[in-house]
Amino acid sequence: xxxALAFLSLLGVAVFAAARSVPGTSWSxxxxxxxxxxxxxxxxxxxxxxxxxLSLVVGAGGGVFVLLRRQERQFDHAQxxxxxxxxxxxxxxxxxxxxxxxxxxxxxxxxYRYLNPAAVRMLGAxxxxxGIWTMAV
Numbered sequence: 001x002x003x004a005l006a007f008l009s010l011l012g013v014a015v016f017a018a019a020r021s022v023p024g025t026s027w028s029x030x031x032x033x034x035x036x037x038x039x040x041x042x043x044x045x046x047x048x049x050x051x052x053x054l055s056l057v058v059g060a061g062g063g064v065f066v067l068l069r070r071q072e073r074q075f076d077h078a079q080x081x082x083x084x085x086x087x088x089x090x091x092x093x094x095x096x097x098x099x100x101x102x103x104x105x106x107x108x109x110x111x112y113r114y115l116n117p118a119a120v121r122m123l124g125a126x127x128x129x130x131g132i133w134t135m136a137v
Contacts, residue, residue: 002021004016005017017032103116104118
């Protein structure tokens with residue numbers, strides 16, 4: 001007969017024990033080992049695996065952070081360049097409109113919103129204190 005048990009020894013220490021009967025006798029052979037002695041290598045291995053898993057998670061998190069920061073910098077740089085191009089384009093457009101020999105008028109609803117200098121000369125327009133264009137008719 002063979003059996004394996006976990007119990008407290010006579011000294012009150014948790015132990016693992018295995019019992020085997022000696023053939024041809026009524027005797028049994030019992031071997032026991034402290035649970036701490038059995039589990040110590042497993043504890044060290046599980047601790048090492050836990051630390052390895054933790055370091056992998058931290059490393060992956062750091063890698064994701066670095067990639068996100070790089071992507072954010074690229075986005076900011078592209079946004080800065082787009083803003084600079086837009087400002088340059090607006091400046092050139094404004095220059096063309098302001099220096100055009102033809103009159104350019106922007107009307108919204110029933111109000112004049114913009115007149116370039118050529119339109120002001122052609123129509124004899126002036127802006128009053130409220131910023132409203134009036135025509136000299």
